[in-house]
Amino acid sequence: MRVLVVEDNPQVARQIAAALQRGAYVVDVVSDGEEGEFFGLTESYDAVILDLGLPKCEGLTVLQRWRQAGRTMPVLILTARDTWREKVLGLRAGADDYLTKPFEVEEVVARIEALIRRAAGHASAVLAWGSVTLDPSSQRVTIRDQPVEMTALEFRTLSYFLHHPHAIISKTELTEHIYNQDFDLDSNVIEVLINRLRKKLGASFISTHRGKGYQLTAFDHET
Amino acid sequence: MRVLVVEDNPQVARQIAAALQRGAYVVDVVSDGEEGEFFGLTESYDAVILDLGLPKCEGLTVLQRWRQAGRTMPVLILTARDTWREKVLGLRAGADDYLTKPFEVEEVVARIEALIRRAAGHASAVLAWGSVTLDPSSQRVTIRDQPVEMTALEFRTLSYFLHHPHAIISKTELTEHIYNQDFDLDSNVIEVLINRLRKKLGASFISTHRGKGYQLTAFDHET
DNA sequence: GGCATTTAAGCTTGACTTAAGGTTGGTCCT
DNA sequence: AGGACCAACCTTAAGTCAAGCTTAAATGCC
Numbered sequence: 001m002r003v004l005v006v007e008d009n010p011q012v013a014r015q016i017a018a019a020l021q022r023g024a025y026v027v028d029v030v031s032d033g034e035e036g037e038f039f040g041l042t043e044s045y046d047a048v049i050l051d052l053g054l055p056k057c058e059g060l061t062v063l064q065r066w067r068q069a070g071r072t073m074p075v076l077i078l079t080a081r082d083t084w085r086e087k088v089l090g091l092r093a094g095a096d097d098y099l100t101k102p103f104e105v106e107e108v109v110a111r112i113e114a115l116i117r118r119a120a121g122h123a124s125a126v127l128a129w130g131s132v133t134l135d136p137s138s139q140r141v142t143i144r145d146q147p148v149e150m151t152a153l154e155f156r157t158l159s160y161f162l163h164h165p166h167a168i169i170s171k172t173e174l175t176e177h178i179y180n181q182d183f184d185l186d187s188n189v190i191e192v193l194i195n196r197l198r199k200k201l202g203a204s205f206i207s208t209h210r211g212k213g214y215q216l217t218a219f220d221h222e223t
Numbered sequence: 224m225r226v227l228v229v230e231d232n233p234q235v236a237r238q239i240a241a242a243l244q245r246g247a248y249v250v251d252v253v254s255d256g257e258e259g260e261f262f263g264l265t266e267s268y269d270a271v272i273l274d275l276g277l278p279k280c281e282g283l284t285v286l287q288r289w290r291q292a293g294r295t296m297p298v299l300i301l302t303a304r305d306t307w308r309e310k311v312l313g314l315r316a317g318a319d320d321y322l323t324k325p326f327e328v329e330e331v332v333a334r335i336e337a338l339i340r341r342a343a344g345h346a347s348a349v350l351a352w353g354s355v356t357l358d359p360s361s362q363r364v365t366i367r368d369q370p371v372e373m374t375a376l377e378f379r380t381l382s383y384f385l386h387h388p389h390a391i392i393s394k395t396e397l398t399e400h401i402y403n404q405d406f407d408l409d410s411n412v413i414e415v416l417i418n419r420l421r422k423k424l425g426a427s428f429i430s431t432h433r434g435k436g437y438q439l440t441a442f443d444h445e446t
Numbered sequence: 447g448g449c450a451t452t453t454a455a456g457c458t459t460g461a462c463t464t465a466a467g468g469t470t471g472g473t474c475c476t
Numbered sequence: 477a478g479g480a481c482c483a484a485c486c487t488t489a490a491g492t493c494a495a496g497c498t499t500a501a502a503t504g505c506c
Contacts (some may be wrong), residue, residue, distance in 0.1 A: 110310070118342065151462085187485090418499095
């Protein structure tokens with residue numbers, strides 16, 4: 001985890017940097033707004049601590065420029081002024097948290113931890129097999145990073161397969177899990193379904209085990 | 224956007240709820256820890272405001288139980304005590320932000336906005352998609368810089384969509400976040416609502432995914 | 447009373463099912 | 477071993493039905 005500290009008071013900066021390093025963070029420290037803007041735009045950070053009272057360039061301006069440039073890393077703002085109007089302004093400008101001087105360095109670390117934790121919480125658990133990925137939250141499927149359209153039923157079916165990699169899945173098992181009631185078994189719905197999936201994901205993506213069921217094919221190096 | 228307020232002082236609760244509702248949020252208010260825990264576990268919220276001094280069950284305990292149960296919605300903690308040790312404890316327990324009494328209700332709203340924004344993964348306050356923009360603070364919507372009139376419900380719905388770009392949003396999810404009571408699901412309110420939004424923003428602004436839900440259409444430049 | 451929201455009813459559409467004929471692979475018989 | 481037979485599976489296309497659309501009228505909230 002890498003954190004940028006933009007703070008003109010060298011003593012405060014050193015304290016914060018030390019506390020973060022104790023927490024196993026990598027820390028860059030800069031002391032004015034111009035430099036801060038430059039580093040925030042060109043380097044990659046997991047979080048930023050930004051003082052509002054800065055020489056050369058006002059902190060809020062720096063923040064706005066980062067946001068305009070599409071930088072989304074969490075930002076914790078430090079200020080000497082303790083007015084709620086200030087805070088509202090800062091938060092509207094795109095800050096994620098706010099701290100008023102004086103503060104304890106432990107609190108800075110705790111807040112940075114909370115910010116990074118939250119920012120990381122969006123990484124959703126995507127399922128994957130070979131070049132195929134499935135994202136349960138956005139309901140999207142890709143093959144070789146190309147999006148593939150899936151109907152609701154196809155999506156459920158593929159999802160079931162990816163949840164049981166290596167397993168051989170019988171037609172009965174499939175019907176039981178992708179339909180909410182039991183189903184007439186002398187129908188060929190499943191075969192049609194598998195057919196549609198193979199058309200979309202490559203014929204060899206799912207292999208057939210006669211009389212037993214279907215299975216994700218071991219190594220997906222075709223197409 | 225739907226927010227849960229857990230606060231035992233009815234006056235404070237009412238003030239906060241009123242301010243949030245002015246901001247087009249849907250608000251549920253409960254007054255003790257037990258009830259708070261229950262609602263946080265069973266209902267679906269975009270953010271929670273949690274008072275630490277609660278009857279029946281301590282606020283921090285409630286928070287920890289939510290986190291243990293895998294609930295990840297952003298939580299803003301309110302407290303009367305202003306010690307940094309308290310704050311560190313709260314943040315470590317899984318809070319995302321912290322506010323000390325007394326506070327201005329405007330600041331509560333600004334922080335909730337910031338939390339929801341961060342949780343959805345974007346950084347700037349004005350939401351945009353293609354040529355459509357939505358400003359949560361002034362509650363104004365424009366398309367190609369032309370203002371568009373929106374009813375409260377339409378605004379909440381559009382806002383929810385813009386907070387979850389790329390996501391496919393089911394009817395159930397929509398009802399949960401734009402109404403505060405549960406709803407009869409064999410009604411077609413959502414369909415009618417989507418229909419009105421499409422009339423105002425262009426038929427192709429929202430696309431349908433049969434059996435799954437609705438989604439902002441990928442590239443909507445220059446309709 | 448006026449406006450926002452919901453209900454209701456008929457219509458449209460496309461996802462899923464059915465059905466029919468083709469293909470494959472295993473097995474048994476000579 | 478070779479071939480014939482059968483069952484399991486594949487493929488395609490057409491039909492059906494429920495999900496979603498649309499409009500208008502009814503309801504309910506300021």
